Amino acid sequence: MTHLVLRNIQKSFGNKTVIDDLDLEVAEGDMVCLIGASGSGKSTLLRCINLLEPIDDGYIELDGLDISDPELDPQPVRQRIGLVFQSFNLFPHMTAEENVMLAPRRIKRLSREQLRPDISALFQRFGLSEHMQHYPDQLSGGQQQRVAIIRALAMQPEIMLFDEITSALDPELVGEVLDVLRQLKAQGMTMVMATHEMGFAREVADKVCFLSGGRILEQGPPEQLFGNPQQARTQAFLSAVL
Numbered sequence: 001m002t003h004l005v006l007r008n009i010q011k012s013f014g015n016k017t018v019i020d021d022l023d024l025e026v027a028e029g030d031m032v033c034l035i036g037a038s039g040s041g042k043s044t045l046l047r048c049i050n051l052l053e054p055i056d057d058g059y060i061e062l063d064g065l066d067i068s069d070p071e072l073d074p075q076p077v078r079q080r081i082g083l084v085f086q087s088f089n090l091f092p093h094m095t096a097e098e099n100v101m102l103a104p105r106r107i108k109r110l111s112r113e114q115l116r117p118d119i120s121a122l123f124q125r126f127g128l129s130e131h132m133q134h135y136p137d138q139l140s141g142g143q144q145q146r147v148a149i150i151r152a153l154a155m156q157p158e159i160m161l162f163d164e165i166t167s168a169l170d171p172e173l174v175g176e177v178l179d180v181l182r183q184l185k186a187q188g189m190t191m192v193m194a195t196h197e198m199g200f201a202r203e204v205a206d207k208v209c210f211l212s213g214g215r216i217l218e219q220g221p222p223e224q225l226f227g228n229p230q231q232a233r234t235q236a237f238l239s240a241v242l
């Protein structure tokens, strides 16, 4: 089943076109990796999907619903789509658990007691049980990013978007965050990820998209893009991007 459909997406800032007539389909349970140079439009695309940026033209469908309809209340749609950023953006004066509980308490109006079993299970699932009561400055960057992922999952989204979530991490901490994504993939989560982690994209993605100037130059399963006879074109693209 096609879960997310983007058609003819157009987005400009002033007179600068940032997304240019872009089409993308994401099937349920798939991991789609967006790869492109800085400024190619990856973040803007993810922000458009999450309705943080309005699109100028085209439409975005989630499970058949046109979520780009300007008449639609964006709040319930945003709850269905989790977004995790490069910077973890945890509140420093709150424990990991309080950070994770904040949105469901405010938006879903659930109490701490109602939330605790599910939230504890999430911390446990991602190996962070012993850090629930720690403050962000007591956690490594990798642990903070894993808490940021748990925070997004606590809203029980149907689809998760990741914007270069390992780019700010020391290299030795990247693996533990990518492991969380592998786990989510195994559990059937639908995901779109902007990344420079080429090895991960090759290993885990169902589809890889090469973005340049707000357009998708190539897209396909990694074994196609990285295999012969495509390999020379892929290498040329990646050497310009990475």
Ligand SMILES: Nc1ncnc2c1ncn2[C@@H]1O[C@H](COP(=O)(O)OP(=O)(O)OP(=O)(O)O)[C@@H](O)[C@H]1O
Binding pocket: 013, 018, 036, 037, 038, 039, 040, 041, 042, 043, 044, 045
């Ligand atoms: N709010 C904004 N106002 C004006 N221009 C913007 C805005 N947001 C993004 N841009 C411009 O849009 C272009 C695409 O930016 P975007 O952040 O989407 O690219 P990216 O591929 O995610 O790059 P990076 O890897 O550096 O985050 C850039 O030229 C950027 O300067």
